[in-house]
Amino acid sequence: MSKENFVKGAAxxxxxxxxxxxxGAVYRIPLTNLIGTEGIGYYQPAxxxxxxxxxxxxxxxxxxxxxxxSERRALNNYxxxxxxxxxxxxGLFLIGLISSVFVLIFARDLVTLQGYxxxxxxxxxxxxxxxxxxxxxxxxxxxxxTQNMTPxxxxxxxxxxxxxxxxxxxxxxxVGRGLEEAAAGATFxxxxxxxxxxxxIYIMFLFNRKAMKKEILSSSQNKTEPVxxxxxxxxxxxxxxxxxxxxxxxxxIMDQNIVSNRxxxxxxxxxxxADMFGELSGTAQTLINFPQVFSTAVAMSLVPAITEAYTRKxxxxxxxxANAGVKLSLIIxxxxxxxxxxxxxxxxxxxxxxxxxxxxxSSGALLEILSIGVIFLTVVQAFTAILQSVNKxxxxxxxxxxxxxxxVVLSYILIxxxxxxxxxxxxxxxxxxxxVAILNLYDINKTxxxxxxxxxxxRTLLSSAVMAVTVKISFxxxxxxxxxxxxxxxxxxxxxxxxYGICLFLTGAITKEDLELIPKGEKLKKFVRK
Numbered sequence: 001m002s003k004e005n006f007v008k009g010a011a012x013x014x015x016x017x018x019x020x021x022x023x024g025a026v027y028r029i030p031l032t033n034l035i036g037t038e039g040i041g042y043y044q045p046a047x048x049x050x051x052x053x054x055x056x057x058x059x060x061x062x063x064x065x066x067x068x069x070s071e072r073r074a075l076n077n078y079x080x081x082x083x084x085x086x087x088x089x090x091g092l093f094l095i096g097l098i099s100s101v102f103v104l105i106f107a108r109d110l111v112t113l114q115g116y117x118x119x120x121x122x123x124x125x126x127x128x129x130x131x132x133x134x135x136x137x138x139x140x141x142x143x144x145x146t147q148n149m150t151p152x153x154x155x156x157x158x159x160x161x162x163x164x165x166x167x168x169x170x171x172x173x174x175v176g177r178g179l180e181e182a183a184a185g186a187t188f189x190x191x192x193x194x195x196x197x198x199x200x201i202y203i204m205f206l207f208n209r210k211a212m213k214k215e216i217l218s219s220s221q222n223k224t225e226p227v228x229x230x231x232x233x234x235x236x237x238x239x240x241x242x243x244x245x246x247x248x249x250x251x252x253i254m255d256q257n258i259v260s261n262r263x264x265x266x267x268x269x270x271x272x273x274a275d276m277f278g279e280l281s282g283t284a285q286t287l288i289n290f291p292q293v294f295s296t297a298v299a300m301s302l303v304p305a306i307t308e309a310y311t312r313k314x315x316x317x318x319x320x321x322a323n324a325g326v327k328l329s330l331i332i333x334x335x336x337x338x339x340x341x342x343x344x345x346x347x348x349x350x351x352x353x354x355x356x357x358x359x360x361x362s363s364g365a366l367l368e369i370l371s372i373g374v375i376f377l378t379v380v381q382a383f384t385a386i387l388q389s390v391n392k393x394x395x396x397x398x399x400x401x402x403x404x405x406x407x408v409v410l411s412y413i414l415i416x417x418x419x420x421x422x423x424x425x426x427x428x429x430x431x432x433x434x435x436v437a438i439l440n441l442y443d444i445n446k447t448x449x450x451x452x453x454x455x456x457x458x459r460t461l462l463s464s465a466v467m468a469v470t471v472k473i474s475f476x477x478x479x480x481x482x483x484x485x486x487x488x489x490x491x492x493x494x495x496x497x498x499x500y501g502i503c504l505f506l507t508g509a510i511t512k513e514d515l516e517l518i519p520k521g522e523k524l525k526k527f528v529r530k
Contacts (some may be wrong), residue, residue, distance in 0.1 A: 020160040027164040027189075028286045031171055032278075033354040040282030041274030045256050046122035048281075049110050050103075050130070052188070052249040060139035060238030061092060061134075063388060065302055068230075069145025069239055070304040074311045078215040079222035081145065087230045089138040093197030096134035100127050114253065115260030116274065128191035132198050137200040147304050148208070155201040163193035180465035240393035251407050251432070255425050256281075258408070262415040263422070266358035276422045279359060283352055284366035284426065288374055291336035295378035298328045299385040306389035315448055318390075321451045325382045327456040331509065333378030334457070335465045335500050339493065342471050346489040366426045373430035376437045383440035383451075390447055399439035407432040463503035470499045499516050 004488045065088050072081040103110070107123040136155065143151045167189020175182040216222060256277060262272045302325045309318040339492055340347065345364030352363070384396040407428045444451055474495045477480025479488035 020156050023160045023164045025080055027160075027167060028282065029351050031168065031186055032282050032286075032352055034175060035179050035186070036275075037278030037282055037355060037359065038271065038275045039179040039183050039278070041276075041278035042116065042118040043122055043280040044182050044187055044278065045111060045114055046119040046126060046183075046187055047114035047190075048249060048252040048256055049114070049123065050126045050187075052246060060241035060243075061088060061234065062137045062144060063241050064088075064160035064234045064237035065138065065141030066144035066304050067307050067389070068233060069142055070147070070307045071311050072310050072490055073146065076219045076221040077223055078212070078219050079224060082212060082216065083224050084145075084230055084234070085138065085142040085153060087227055088141065089135070091231065091234070092134040092138045096131045099134070100131040100260045101212040103127050103130055114257050115264075115270075116256065116277075118180045118274065119183070121180055122187040125184045125188035126190055129194040132191070132194040134262075136198045136201060139198075139205055142205075143201075145304055151201050151204040151208075154204070155197040158200050159197035159247060161193070162196040163189040165189070167295065188274035234320060237388075237393060240397045241388055244398045251404060251429070252281075254404075254408055255411060255429075258411045259415060259422065259425055262412065262424075265416060266418050266421070268421075269293050279363045280366055280422055280425060281350055281387070283355070283359075283363040284370050286376075287340060287347065287351075287367060288370045291378060292381070293373050294332040295329050295381045298325050298332070299381040299530055302382060302385040303389050303464060306386060310390050319449055322386050322444075323456055324453060325380060325386065327454075327509075329382040330375075330460050331456050331504065333375040334460050335467055335496075336372040336378075338464050339471060339496060340374065341368050343475065343489055343492065344368040344371065344380050346475070346485055350486050350489050352440045366423060369423060369426035369430055373426075373433045376430070378438060380433055380437045383444055386444055386449060387440065387447075390449065392443065392447065395443040396436075396440055399436045399443070402439060403432040403436040406435055459507040459509035460504070462507050463500055463509055467496045467500040471496045 033042075035043070064102045068084045068426045069081040072078070072084065103123065104127050106122050107127075108117075111117055111119040111123050136159075140155065140172065167186040170185025170188055174185040186347060225249060258278070259277050260273055263276065264270075267274070271429070302321070305321050306325075309321055344367040345360055348363045348367060349357075349360040352360070355363070387393070387395045410428035410431060411425050414420045414427055417424065421429075441451060441453065471492050475488050475492035478491045479485055482488065
């Protein structure tokens with residue numbers, strides 16, 4: 001069943017992603033406390049450029065590989081599916097080589113152009129990652145197409161482990177030399193993680209090769225195609241997805257450029273600008289990224305599941321899977337957005353104690369604004385995956401482009417207003433994702449898929465409302481009783497998570513049928529019944 005594979009795949013990736021994000025939090029929180037928001041202001045601009053180049057290198061290709069592999073496997077053409085992997089692997093090798101050499105040569109020009117020359121060493125430290133990660137994506141795309149999410153999950157986990165360990169060690173070792181050098185040490189962790197993950201997933205690929213060959217030998221529907229035909233189809237799928245995926249990191253790069261220019265125009269120094277940008281990207285944005293681990297897993301699992309249903313023309317299953325994906329995205333996005341909004345400053349104070357009360361307040365204000373955008377971002381990811389899976393790749397590209405224009409115009413206007421300043425970047429991001437979500441939903445409902453947004457969201461909204469009341473009451477009570485804001489924050493988050501989970505079952509937002517589709521669902525269903 002495609003829906004079953006989709007939910008189980010999402011569960012596997014979500015579990016791995018949760019561990020990855022925990023490690024990421026372990027990484028960014030002490031890193032921010034170690035090098036401060038100014039150091040993060042040198043670290044993040046290099047990462048934004050790296051993310052854009054990385055998206056150009058590989059974002060569309062794992063999805064394209066997964067889609068083409070899934071299509072061929074649905075027709076029992078296992079040899080054709082394996083051929084797609086081989087062709088894409090060599091193509092991604094060349095892309096990785098070109099992008100890494102490009103950054104090696106033009107690193108200083110790239111960071112200077114953005115107004116953050118202190119990020120030069122950080123940019124150089126990411127060159128090895130630009131070479132290895134595209135190769136890594138070829139294997140991830142193949143496994144995604146076979147709906148085998150375990151190798152992907154393990155490679156993500158090992159990549160993050162090496163990133164955290166190596167990055168924190170080098171940042172600590174180099175902080176005495178200066179913040180620029182320490183930021184570069186932290187960014188080199190991404191290169192170490194990419195190499196480790198590539199080695200692991202290649203070993204797992206070798207272990208799975210025997211089963212792949214058995215599939216090929218057992219099928220009478222095998223056929224190969226001309227290499228140019230595979231390349232043409234890969235590019236046809238990957239290019240619009242890459243353009244669409246490039247818009248988000250492009251938003252980040254344009255954000256940092258507009259932030260630098262507009263804050264300078266109203267009188268801020270370069271050090272103050274790096275410090276304020278560090279607050280936006282190193283504290284508030286880091287926490288906003290946490291819910292995306294689950295929504296990204298949902299989106300990744302939607303692609304092969306919907307592609308299979310669409311290829312087989314199973315319209316009922318197509319709609320069931322798409323609506324299930326949107327429902328899961330909302331179950332993730334709505335409570336995370338509400339919780340981050342209500343506890344923005346206390347969460348910042350809990351995690352970033354060393355930056356001081358003044359920055360707790362300013363970073364908390366940024367987090368309040370961005371938390372609203374979490375809801376829109378999670379459904380944008382699901383909507384985009386749905387459109388890509390039914391051969392409507394250009395629609396999310398068009399919609400994201402519109403969102404980018406909205407983002408740039410609002411950022412330019414709002415950041416230049418002294419009383420708003422850096423908050424203008426957060427406001428424009430939230431508005432842009434809202435617009436993209438509405439446009440994507442409109443385009444989906446013009447296809448064979450009909451998303452009943454009221455049906456998939458109403459019970460989740462009710463559960464989230466009960467959770468919000470729980471947060472408000474529990475935080476006030478615990479803080480008054482114990483006199484500790486940190487304990488009140490931890491206690492209210494824990495209690496709210498329990499109440500929300502119970503409400504999901506009581507309201508029927510999650511049904512027993514949903515439980516049967518996830519790993520160990522029968523045991524969980526018995527536990528819930530008790």
